[in-house]
Amino acid sequence: MLIPPAWRPRVDASYTAPKAVLFRINPLRAPDAAAVWAGLVPLRPEPVVGVADVFRLPSSDRDTLTHHPLAADGSLYIQGIASMAAVWALDPQPGEEVLDLAAAPGGKTSLIAACMNNQGRLAAVEPVRARFFRLKANLQRLGVRNAQLYLKDGTVVGRLVPGRFDRVLLDAPCSSEAQFTRLNPASWAHWSLKKVRNSAALQSRLLRSATEALKPGGVLVYSTCSLSPEENECVLDALLRERDDLQPEALPWPVDLPALPGLTAWDGRPLHRDLVLARRVLPTEWTDTFFLCRLRKRG
Numbered sequence: 001m002l003i004p005p006a007w008r009p010r011v012d013a014s015y016t017a018p019k020a021v022l023f024r025i026n027p028l029r030a031p032d033a034a035a036v037w038a039g040l041v042p043l044r045p046e047p048v049v050g051v052a053d054v055f056r057l058p059s060s061d062r063d064t065l066t067h068h069p070l071a072a073d074g075s076l077y078i079q080g081i082a083s084m085a086a087v088w089a090l091d092p093q094p095g096e097e098v099l100d101l102a103a104a105p106g107g108k109t110s111l112i113a114a115c116m117n118n119q120g121r122l123a124a125v126e127p128v129r130a131r132f133f134r135l136k137a138n139l140q141r142l143g144v145r146n147a148q149l150y151l152k153d154g155t156v157v158g159r160l161v162p163g164r165f166d167r168v169l170l171d172a173p174c175s176s177e178a179q180f181t182r183l184n185p186a187s188w189a190h191w192s193l194k195k196v197r198n199s200a201a202l203q204s205r206l207l208r209s210a211t212e213a214l215k216p217g218g219v220l221v222y223s224t225c226s227l228s229p230e231e232n233e234c235v236l237d238a239l240l241r242e243r244d245d246l247q248p249e250a251l252p253w254p255v256d257l258p259a260l261p262g263l264t265a266w267d268g269r270p271l272h273r274d275l276v277l278a279r280r281v282l283p284t285e286w287t288d289t290f291f292l293c294r295l296r297k298r299g
């Protein structure tokens with residue numbers, strides 16, 4: 001994939017340098033953001049322009065923040081900005097029914113609950129037992145009260161509750177290319193083309209389930225932390241060819257992130273032209289690799 005030359009030095013450097021640490025203040029535990037800010041002194045977080053209560057610290061503060069009492073009690077949550085952007089793209093509202101189809105460890109689930117102000121119903125699905133219990137513990141710590149948790153394979157959910165949800169997030173399991181860093185060779189030790197292919201097959205099944213579970217008129221956000229078109233545009237293109245009731249939409253995009261439009265051709269093959277509305281966030285000194293697409297099911 002062609003990274004524009006202007007981005008190249010920052011993207012290349014991101015593989016060898018530690019990243020800034022991003023965090024958000026969690027209103028479900030800390031309604032007074034100023035008190036959290038004061039509790040962080042002597043750390044000096046910089047606000048992220050465009051969004052309230054999201055801050056950035058240099059990488060050298062990561063350990064201090066990770067072990068800070070305000071992180072331990074759920075007043076703040078360390079989370080990549082592109083992960084937050086997946087929830088901003090979903091735009092969940094209080095009182096709605098929302099499905100998070102691949103939820104553990106719960107970073108996005110907890111932000112969805114915060115956007116819903118704990119009102120309405122949030123269903124969170126995770127099939128891996130150890131991850132399910134981590135999800136449960138995290139949501140408790142973060143003050144989430146409107147979530148019901150299901151230890152379940154997400155591929156069957158659409159069949160069980162067709163047309164049920166106002167919004168569905170599928171933050172799909174993937175080959176995790178976002179984790180690559182030259183600082184740690186183990187970060188790519190488990191990556192392979194086979195893993196990309198297997199991920200794409202599971203993503204397709206989960207995406208069909210997510211679409212089934214969505215109400216007519218509802219919003220679906222598909223995201224992965226991989227760059228590969230096979231796990232992103234190609235999976236979406238196959239679905240869009242099967243169904244004419246799904247329409248990609250522009251993403252609400254409150255923060256100026258280093259992102260490229262989705263691809264409309266790959267490997268000599270044309271893809272659905274509206275996939276241009278998807279976004280591929282590039283890895284830089286403050287962002288992680290991420291792919292996002294928002295779709296609406298026609299009413």
Ligand code: SAM
Nearest residue numbers: 102103104105106107108128153154171172173
């Ligand atoms: N959304 C999470 C967050 O922000 O904290 C991260 C989700 S992670 C990218 C993908 C999750 O999907 C993993 O926890 C994985 O165990 C789970 N998963 C794997 N297979 C699944 C399936 N068949 N159905 C639902 N979830 C699955």
